[in-house]
């Protein structure tokens with residue numbers, strides 16, 4: 001991650017520029033990506049609305065994530081929408097931080113064919129991942145290829161040649177980029193001093209020959225006569241022909257064309273996203289962008305012999321959630337189920353169809369499992385990788401984990417996905433159980449057995465609920481009552497061992513359905529409202545308590561929204577956890593970032609644990625209210641009262657960079673406080689607080705893994721290279737690699753590092769030849785320092801993709817002439833029949849769908865494997881588009897419209913006369 005890198009190539013800059021105003025009106029990769037993503041998303045939402053017969057209102061220009069989410073009817077999903085756009089942007093900008101010297105990734109050095117291959121190969125990964133609903137992988141790949149696509153317009157001479165539209169061939173695997181200058185052909189002249197407006201040779205421009213600037217820190221890396229990239233870090237621009245051609249910013253060598261290049265990059269990005277949309281379908285694109293309504297519903301269920309009652313409870317709660325939420329804005333966006341047993345676990349089932357999900361749940365049977373411990377962590381690991389980020393996962397079991405070795409990979413995945421894990425444990429020692437029909441040996445879980453579950457719940461911000469089997473349904477009903485995706489955490493803390501303590505939290509007026517959960521046995525607590533009144537009873541006059549309930553070790557209190565500072569005093573000698581949640585549009589996203597030491601600043605996002613023993617920076621994104629601002633950010637110890645306060649610097653657009661002098665040496669959470677003055681009455685201060693659910697920790701280790709080469713060909717060995725660095729002492733570092741697909745991994749079990757040094761390793765992995773295309777293998781590589789106290793990890797999403805050999809889209813052939821329409825459109829229908837096929841060597845037609853048009857489509861499979869489509873529509877809807885997609889995602893869009901009766905008549909009448917006349921005259 002050399003700092004030198006940073007700017008070399010950007011249309012567009014790295015982090016520092018996109019958040020500040022450093023660069024005046026220049027457009028960054030982030031801005032280009034966001035504009036195109038919002039543009040296409042709006043089109044998709046409009047199209048979905050039309051097809052569902054709903055009205056659609058375009059948001060005002062310029063679009064924002066929040067106005068687009070609102071127009072799409074998915075305001076509650078704003079968090080995951082912003083997170084998705086950020087993921088795409090970050091994978092894009094990381095190309096500049098991590099892979100700055102790869103010419104092809106930036107379309108430098110005339111490596112345009114190579115750049116195009118990066119785009120089209122990556123596009124195949126995006127499409128295959130989307131087909132399996134692996135949206136995190138899809139959007140990560142998308143971000144990486146968009147960088148290369150956008151750089152084409154800044155670094156090549158496409159704009160100088162005079163093109164007005166993007167180069168469509170860049171996203172077509174079987175097309176040529178264009179006519180690229182031969183290596184020996186001179187392409188540039190020296191600039192006229194600082195004026196580079198006419199430095200590309202006129203024969204190159206006139207003959208439509210493509211070139212791009214050479215970029216190197218070595219001035220002699222440029223062949224004779226070639227153009228340079230230009231700008232400070234590029235030394236090649238100092239030798240003849242001097243100067244450069246990049247259009248990265250308004251101040252670049254070809255800065256006069258910056259806006260044109262950037263706008264063309266926006267159009268090209270829209271075009272690529274349109275292709276992804278067509279291949280995936282509107283609904284999947286909507287889901288890919290994180291816009292789906294409601295929270296995901298994720299169950300991980302022990303299906304061994306002792307679990308009959310628990311499975312019945314899961315079945316019942318699923319049915320009741322589906323029945324009560326279907327068709328509401330809180331309808332679960334996706335249903336995920338992972339069964340686990342012993343010795344088997346999985347497969348993960350993920351569907352958006354509630355009926356399919358119900359059927360799966362109904363098919364679960366309690367059987368097998370052998371000895372008492374079961375593979376609970378294997379199931380959880382699969383759920384953490386298969387569920388969307390920020391999911392709330394419920395795991396049901398009555399047994400200790402047999403696969404305790406997965407503890408650290410599971411923690412790594414919790415930190416990475418920020419998902420919340422709740423354990424529903426029904427067989428803990430001390431809980432009275434009714435007699436059971438238990439095929440397995442009876443054995444009560446000890447308190448020590450479930451400490452592991454408590455630790456994992458605490459790290460994720462979830463709860464370890466212990467109830468009897470007969471009370472399980474009641475407990476899970478309480479916890480799943482809210483399926484709103486706008487759930488926020490106000491406060492969360494845990495104490496082990498328990499102690500008497502007062503906790504304070506600010507409630508703001510935007511909070512609805514304020515709920516306090518306390519888990520722990522023999523816990524006493526007292527609530528004090530903002531006016532200092534002790535609130536103990538439900539339903540007394542002036543009480544703010546709506547309800548108070550205890551099931552097993554779970555205590556739940558529901559409160560009216562009374563804005564101000566509340567206090568809760570907890571008295572207990574046993575360990576306990578406290579969680580205060582509510583629904584609100586105001587929430588935040590955060591990431592640790594590390595400054596790049598390059599000349600232009602910028603920063604990289606840390607994907608795993610931040611470095612211990614140093615200062616640290618956090619990027620905080622606040623959203624959900626235009627009037628809210630962040631005033632304080634602190635890192636609070638999860639199980640103690642220590643905290644580190646940060647210095648907050650606003651960057652505009654809801655973004656803040658927060659600097660900390662140090663990071664706590666134990667687990668901590670991020671607490672954000674702010675002010676929301678919108679519609680605030682005099683009585684309340686407008687102060688709000690939000691907290692991260694996930695607990696985080698710092699590490700003296702760094703684990704990095706190459707993220708570019710993520711394709712696994714089925715049946716072929718894949719070597720993943722990683723490296724481990726330490727800021728501390730040397731010694732033998734333990735390596736543990738794990739994956740969610742139960743594939744065998746080969747890797748060194750330890751690496752020798754010197755103090756402050758690093759070492760490299762390889763994980764070998766082979767996916768079976770029959771692994772479905774688009775399957776994602778989530779690989780976790782963990783390094784543990786000698787002594788075991790410190791560790792860090794890297795998580796890599798590998799996509800299984802057979803070699804793509806089908807590069808041609810399906811073909812539409814019209815079978816019957818289109819029927820005609822007359823002026824009185826509401827009284828007539830028109831019809832067209834089309835045959836869609838994918839050629840003898842094609843992968844076959846995967847789907848045909850309607851894009852425009854409100855008629856009805858009848859699709860049937862013909863004997864020769866082609867697809868027959870009949871479309872019938874009212875003459876008032878006289879246009880339609882068919883989107884035909886093959887198995888690997890090649891897209892063809894076929895347009896048809898009703899012929900107009902009157903004009904055709906006139907034409908044929910005319911022909912008739914002409915013909916008659918000719919005949920006569922002959």
Ligand SMILES: *[C@@H]1O[C@H](CO)[C@@H](O)[C@H](O)[C@H]1NC(C)=O
Pocket residue numbers: 036039040043266267268270274
């Ligand atoms: C917005 O997207 C549409 C297609 O979805 C495309 O036709 C249009 O050119 C895009 N606009 C811009 C400014 O890129």
Ligand SMILES: *[C@@H]1O[C@H](CO)[C@@H](O)[C@H](O)[C@H]1NC(C)=O
Pocket residue numbers: 481482512513
């Ligand atoms: C949340 O609060 C709203 C009113 O603000 C209420 O209609 C809804 O029933 C509540 N939901 C739950 C799960 O309590």
Ligand SMILES: *[C@@H]1O[C@H](CO)[C@@H](O)[C@H](O)[C@H]1NC(C)=O
Pocket residue numbers: 632643644645
């Ligand atoms: C951090 O800020 C809080 C107020 O938000 C204050 O009470 C506390 O003393 C501060 N801690 C330090 C170490 O400055």
Ligand SMILES: *[C@@H]1O[C@H](CO)[C@@H](O)[C@H](O)[C@H]1NC(C)=O
Pocket residue numbers: 717719746747748762763764
């Ligand atoms: C991984 O595979 C490569 C190529 O076959 C081999 O050289 C290497 O030793 C393997 N590494 C491990 C850890 O198995």
Ligand SMILES: *[C@@H]1O[C@H](CO)[C@@H](O)[C@H](O)[C@H]1NC(C)=O
Pocket residue numbers: 723758759760
């Ligand atoms: C690890 O590999 C990288 C290249 O991937 C190399 O630059 C570096 O020197 C290697 N480090 C060690 C300690 O072998």
Ligand SMILES: *[C@@H]1O[C@H](CO)[C@@H](O)[C@H](O)[C@H]1NC(C)=O
Pocket residue numbers: 839840841
């Ligand atoms: C199909 O593939 C075969 C073998 O590669 C080739 O000979 C043939 O020309 C191809 N047919 C078409 C229509 O492309």
Ligand SMILES: *[C@@H]1O[C@H](CO)[C@@H](O)[C@H](O)[C@H]1NC(C)=O
Pocket residue numbers: 858859860870
């Ligand atoms: C669809 O077309 C097939 C074959 O042409 C026909 O048998 C079937 O009845 C049609 N279905 C509908 C719903 O129109």
Ligand SMILES: [Ca+2]
Pocket residue numbers: 304305306307369372374398399440
């Ligand atoms: Ca069991």
Ligand SMILES: [Ca+2]
Pocket residue numbers: 342369370371372373374402
């Ligand atoms: Ca077992």
Ligand SMILES: [Ca+2]
Pocket residue numbers: 806807808809810838842843844886890
């Ligand atoms: Ca094809």
